[in-house]
Amino acid sequence: MAESKTLLDLKHARKSFGDNEVLKDISLTVEEGEVLAIIGPSGGGKSTLLRCCTLLETLDGGTLSYGDCVVASDSGSGAVYGGKDVLQRARTHFGLVFQNFNLFPHYTVMKNLIDAPVTVQKVPKDQAVAKAYQLLEKMGLEGKQDMVPCELSGGQQQRVAIARALMLDPAVLFFDEPTSALDPELTKGVLKVIRDLAEEHMTMVIVTHEMKFARDVADHLIFMDGGVIVEQGPAAEVIDNPQHERTRAFLLSEE
Amino acid sequence: MDIVTLINQFGAAYMGLDGSLTLTTLLMRMGGGLIVTFQIFLITLIGSLPLGVLIALGRMSKIKPLSALMRLYISFMRGTPLMLQLMAIYYIPYYVFGIKLSLLNFGPMDIGPVHVEVGWVMTACCIGFILNYAAYFAEIYRGGIQSIARGQYEAAEVLGYTSSQTFMKIVLPQVIKRILPAMGNEVITLVKDTSLAFVLALAEMFTVVKQIVASEVTMVPFILAALFYWLFTILAEFVLGRIEKKLNYYHD
Ligand SMILES: Nc1ncnc2c1ncn2[C@@H]1O[C@H](COP(=O)(O)OP(=O)(O)OP(=O)(O)O)[C@@H](O)[C@H]1O
Ligand SMILES: [Mg+2]
Numbered sequence A: 001m002a003e004s005k006t007l008l009d010l011k012h013a014r015k016s017f018g019d020n021e022v023l024k025d026i027s028l029t030v031e032e033g034e035v036l037a038i039i040g041p042s043g044g045g046k047s048t049l050l051r052c053c054t055l056l057e058t059l060d061g062g063t064l065s066y067g068d069c070v071v072a073s074d075s076g077s078g079a080v081y082g083g084k085d086v087l088q089r090a091r092t093h094f095g096l097v098f099q100n101f102n103l104f105p106h107y108t109v110m111k112n113l114i115d116a117p118v119t120v121q122k123v124p125k126d127q128a129v130a131k132a133y134q135l136l137e138k139m140g141l142e143g144k145q146d147m148v149p150c151e152l153s154g155g156q157q158q159r160v161a162i163a164r165a166l167m168l169d170p171a172v173l174f175f176d177e178p179t180s181a182l183d184p185e186l187t188k189g190v191l192k193v194i195r196d197l198a199e200e201h202m203t204m205v206i207v208t209h210e211m212k213f214a215r216d217v218a219d220h221l222i223f224m225d226g227g228v229i230v231e232q233g234p235a236a237e238v239i240d241n242p243q244h245e246r247t248r249a250f251l252l253s254e255e
Numbered sequence B: 001m002d003i004v005t006l007i008n009q010f011g012a013a014y015m016g017l018d019g020s021l022t023l024t025t026l027l028m029r030m031g032g033g034l035i036v037t038f039q040i041f042l043i044t045l046i047g048s049l050p051l052g053v054l055i056a057l058g059r060m061s062k063i064k065p066l067s068a069l070m071r072l073y074i075s076f077m078r079g080t081p082l083m084l085q086l087m088a089i090y091y092i093p094y095y096v097f098g099i100k101l102s103l104l105n106f107g108p109m110d111i112g113p114v115h116v117e118v119g120w121v122m123t124a125c126c127i128g129f130i131l132n133y134a135a136y137f138a139e140i141y142r143g144g145i146q147s148i149a150r151g152q153y154e155a156a157e158v159l160g161y162t163s164s165q166t167f168m169k170i171v172l173p174q175v176i177k178r179i180l181p182a183m184g185n186e187v188i189t190l191v192k193d194t195s196l197a198f199v200l201a202l203a204e205m206f207t208v209v210k211q212i213v214a215s216e217v218t219m220v221p222f223i224l225a226a227l228f229y230w231l232f233t234i235l236a237e238f239v240l241g242r243i244e245k246k247l248n249y250y251h252d
Helices: A046-053 A084-091 A109-119 A125-138 A154-166 A184-199 A211-217 A235-240 A245-254 B003-014 B023-059 B064-079 B082-097 B120-146 B150-159 B163-200 B205-216 B220-249
Strands: A006-017 A020-031 A035-039 A061-066 A069-073 A094-097 A172-176 A204-207 A220-225 A228-234 B108-111 B114-117
Touching: A006 A046, A020 A046, A020 A061, A020 A228, A035 A046, A035 A211, A046 A172, A046 A204, A069 A084, A084 B150, A094 A154, A094 B150, A109 A125, A109 A154, A109 B163, A125 A154, A154 A172, A154 A184, A184 A204, A184 A211, A211 A235, A220 A235, A220 A245, A228 A235, A228 A245, B003 B023, B023 B064, B023 B120, B023 B163, B023 B205, B023 B220, B064 B120, B082 B120, B082 B163, B120 B163, B150 B163, B163 B205, B163 B220, B205 B220
Parallel strands: A035 A204, A035 A220, A094 A172, A172 A204
Antiparallel strands: A006 A020, A006 A061, A061 A069, A220 A228, B108 B114
């Protein structure tokens, strides 16, 4: 097998809110082309973990790097973050899809897609537009470019959000419960899009409550509870044959 | 028979206006005042709309002294009569800096096609209105800015927008839509508040009307003034309605 490339490297991550210790020494790596699923009970720290990886929260301790871009280092006295330019460079490595989409309501679908590439990355507008049309087709959203988000269903909005993230060519794409705000019928369409991306070996980290989906799509799976990684391994193995009592109890409760 | 005579005959027949004060001379004198009223209105908006943004941002700043100062400013400007503020600003150069007020008269000036009297009275008046209205606008902006969901900021941040890009492109346009009704109220209040300039004897419409009523012993100018202000607010409402309609292409 060819040597894989580590895109994300998080070590000994610690994070507290007040005296609530939400992440207790979490380490994980994401290899190029890998799909990592994170499951676990509510309040276990999954969102916090993603938010730390996407720089929406800062770590109290631990190290974080994207490829050769070192975001946070730690020589024992807590996480030390790089400067603004480092953080801005790190942001070019990842995208994030939110549970509640967070599309820009005043922009059309097209503008939602092209505004960041044009404003942030200075991509020529016609180039961005061409790419947006391709992604819209891929997301099953042909002809929706001139609509505003409020005219779309939740499932369509989430697919626009995925397309918006993909416009910036992220190395890693994070999803925080991308279908939790959707009813089952709409969930299907979004999951299909993510499956398609997995087939194309898009590197993804997905927090989800959809166990069957996680089993099918993810290469690697992490079960998190109480701020620690309780169990991890190949997705099918962990789900079909959990080793820890807590994992077993959680999987039973999710069925 | 020409139109002026016709109007004057109407004024004489139905309003009791004849002799030294005909309806046309009355309308012309009031018209001059109306232009000044309109100038105060416009200059106040041009100055206070952006100044309000700065004050709102200062008020929400993480820099504690700045935020406290802006809070104090807003509290003072909203907590004292505008009329008093206008007079204070008018007299400050003289009583605080010892500058003769007549030195501050710059005379008439043409800004593009608009002819403005840039006397100290007009200047002080506009400064007063701008400073006062900016405080009210700042509080409306603040409410609007704080009503924007955190997710909007977070989405923009992850996409790599700088904080000023996020504010200008993502937050502000949404804020404008949300605060438009409240802003409309303030704008309409401003139309009528321009009449407070009478305390500085600035020749805006209300001052002119008051003088005419006193010298000519007739109520007619008051009635006409009410109609003018009313028409002015209807016009403002119409413009605001158009903007609101234009922003109605989405809801959130
Ligand atoms: N901004 C915050 N301030 C204070 N506490 C927070 C904050 N964000 C999260 N927490 C706390 O951190 C803990 C973990 O929350 P988190 O949202 O990461 O869990 P989760 O695993 O994503 O749960 P869910 O499945 O419900 O989304 C919870 O106890 C939560 O109350
Ligand atoms: Mg969560």
